[in-house]
Each structure stands twice: as structure tokens, then as C-alpha cells.
Amino acid sequence: MLILTYKKTFSLWLLLAAALLFPCAVQADITIKDSQREITFNETPTRVATLSWELAEDVIELGVTPLVVPEIKAYQEWVAKPAMPSSTMEIGNRAEPNIELLAQLKPDVILISDTLKSLRPRLERIAPVVFFDTYRADHNNAKQADWTFLTIAKLLNKTDMANKKLAERDRVLMALKAQLNSAFPNGVPPVTSIRFASTTSAYVYGHNSMPQYALDLLGIKSALSLPTSQWGIHQQRLKKLKAVENGIVLYFKPFYQEQKLQASRLWQAMPFVINKQTASVESTWTYGGAMSLKYLAEALTAALLTVAL
The missing domain is CATH 3.40.50.1980 (Nitrogenase molybdenum iron protein domain)
Structure with missing residues (x-):
């Protein structure tokens, strides 16, 4: 019994030491609030599906390659910056994404804007959905864009990078x-x-x-x-x-x-x-x-x- 207790205590000390020496190894839950509700993630999403261009912009600016983006050729012509990563896949058009393909790709999170708000329940069968009401007549669209950017940054563990980007924007x-x-x-x-x-x-x-x-x-x-x-x-x-x-x-x-x-x-x-x-x-x-x-x-x-x- 003493030996078992000692082993258990020793294991706890090892876990504590690991947490102190390697803080990244022990990650707390990530809780964000989108335009509708609060959502908690157990770990940082890496396979990020972006189903609107402005959200794809934010993700790319934060150094993350979107898993999918709609209408990539049109994005390259009309949006241009930031450049679309070559490994990002086409997922149909902005009003009607290819949901079957999206399900096959198994994203960790799906980011949507108002255009696809009605599809949220269906998309949530595939992965957690984060919704951003980006453009509205009754709010300041520029301030909302900054809030969206910082919220996505928190989700992707990129808050420091986001703040640096916004400071750089101000300097420019x-x-x-x-x-x-x-x-x-x-x-x-x-x-x-x-x-x-x-x-x-x-x-x-x-x-x-x-x-x-x-x-x-x-x-x-x-x-x-x-x-x-x-x-x-x-x-x-x-x-x-x-x-x-x-x-x-x-x-x-x-x-x-x-x-x-x-x-x-x-x-x-x-x-x-x-x-x-x-x-x-x-x-x-x-x-x-x-x-x-x-x-x-x-x-x-x-x-x-x-x-x-």
C-alpha cells in the first residue's frame, strides 16, 4: 500500500514538473463567443474550414492555412491580398458550399458569416461552427471586423500575432x-x-x-x-x-x-x-x-x- 501511494505521489509530481517545464504540453480549454453563443474547444483547431472570403482573409493573416475556401479563382481576382495558399481546397461557391466534401475532409472547426447562417445546424453535424455577423447596418462594420479578427486569433492561439498585425496596420x-x-x-x-x-x-x-x-x-x-x-x-x-x-x-x-x-x-x-x-x-x-x-x-x-x- 505504501509503495502504491508513493508511486501515485511520484506520478503526480512528474505531471506537475512537466506542466512547469513544458507549459505548452498542458493546454487549457479555449472559450470564445461568436455572434450567437459561447463555444468551448478542448484544443486549438488546426483544420480550419472558412466558408466566406473575409474569414479566410483573417485566418491567412494569422499564419494559418485554411483547409477550404469557396470560389478560390474569384478570390484571387477580386480579393488578391492576402494571397491564397496553394494547398487550400475549393469548396464550391459562397452561397452553396459542397457540404458532402466538407464532411469527408473532417475539419476541426467551420467558420461562417451571415450568408450561411441558416446552414449552421446542418454544418454542426460535421464540426463545431463559429458564426460571425460581419456586415450589418446597425453596427460599425470596421469595428466588427477587428472584433472578428481578434476572436479568430483567440481561437487559433494567435492573439499576439493579431495585435502586432493591427499595430502594423495603424503604422501604415x-x-x-x-x-x-x-x-x-x-x-x-x-x-x-x-x-x-x-x-x-x-x-x-x-x-x-x-x-x-x-x-x-x-x-x-x-x-x-x-x-x-x-x-x-x-x-x-x-x-x-x-x-x-x-x-x-x-x-x-x-x-x-x-x-x-x-x-x-x-x-x-x-x-x-x-x-x-x-x-x-x-x-x-x-x-x-x-x-x-x-x-x-x-x-x-x-x-x-x-x-x-
Whole structure:
């Protein structure tokens, strides 16, 4: 009996010593709160399925390769940054992921946004689901993007990296703002950013849109006043952009009718075109995650600098 007690005590001491010497070997549960509920994981997920682009961005920025992402070719064209890892698999489209394939791949966790909210019960038969209500009219989409990023970072044991990324974003924004102030000594004129729907209509980014949040952080006012919406966008007939008389209009690529637009009389009659106060913006995702604000600010600044020349 004494021998058994001694062995048990000795084993306990070994476990305690291991915990002190190798703290990573003993991991506490991870509890996070998504947009609906609190979820606890026994260990850090490694096989992470991301079923929306903004969540895929966050995971990649944190140095984790997503197991799956929808519409990878389109992501590479429209989102571009951060680059999609070559080992990430295609999982169908953003509205209808391939659930059968997802089940076969056995992820540790599935990250979804509002588009797939109704599928949560079905997806939970495969793996724990973390839901993020990323874009809404009644909250600040930029702040929500940061909260989502930090929540995912906690889940993936990457909080230190996330904080460093956000600090780096702030430093980049300050540098870009100084660059613009130097290029526009009298102040940057008000700016409106758009994405063309056709040669006669456009989606105008206003309050609660990520492009406008990026412009706000650069100290630039909007050239048009628009009401708040879920995505911060409003589709307008192109002729309504005539209201931007003394401001700058920047339009996001890709736009495959750009040559046709440039030749149209309607476009040529715009005050900002006549005054050479317009430029294209390299492809940058306008509905992205926390770090997309940095990429948007960089792309918008590069376009504005062409106007300042």
C-alpha cells in the first residue's frame, strides 16, 4: 500500500514538473463567443474550414492555412491580398458550399458569416461552427471586423500575432496619411469611391463601407453624403455622380467595360473627369476583414497620388 501511494505521489509530481517545464504540453480549454453563443474547444483547431472570403482573409493573416475556401479563382481576382495558399481546397461557391466534401475532409472547426447562417445546424453535424455577423447596418462594420479578427486569433492561439498585425496596420495608415498630406499641400479634396455595375450605373461606397472607413482613417471626407446600409453601398445611376463637382472619384478594378466607359459621352461630361480628378484603384476587396483596411488604404493612396501628379 505504501509503495502504491508513493508511486501515485511520484506520478503526480512528474505531471506537475512537466506542466512547469513544458507549459505548452498542458493546454487549457479555449472559450470564445461568436455572434450567437459561447463555444468551448478542448484544443486549438488546426483544420480550419472558412466558408466566406473575409474569414479566410483573417485566418491567412494569422499564419494559418485554411483547409477550404469557396470560389478560390474569384478570390484571387477580386480579393488578391492576402494571397491564397496553394494547398487550400475549393469548396464550391459562397452561397452553396459542397457540404458532402466538407464532411469527408473532417475539419476541426467551420467558420461562417451571415450568408450561411441558416446552414449552421446542418454544418454542426460535421464540426463545431463559429458564426460571425460581419456586415450589418446597425453596427460599425470596421469595428466588427477587428472584433472578428481578434476572436479568430483567440481561437487559433494567435492573439499576439493579431495585435502586432493591427499595430502594423495603424503604422501604415499614419505613413500613408503623411504621404497624402505632402502630395496635397492644400488638403486632399473629398473623395468618393465606387465599383461599376455597368457603364451607366455604379455601387457608391458611403458610410459603413470599408473603403470609406479606410478614407476616414486617412483623414479624407466623402464627396457624397449617403445613408447607412448593411454593406455601406448604394447603387446609383452614373449621371448622379455629377454631384461630385470639386471632389475626386476613384473606381475599383476589375471592370471589364472600362474602355467602353472611357469613350462614353456621359463619362466624359463628368466634372471630375474634365478636371482630371479620377483614377482607377487596383483590385482590393471592399467587403473584407480587419487587414483589408490596410490594403484598401494602400490602394486608394496609390490612386490618389496619380491624381496629385
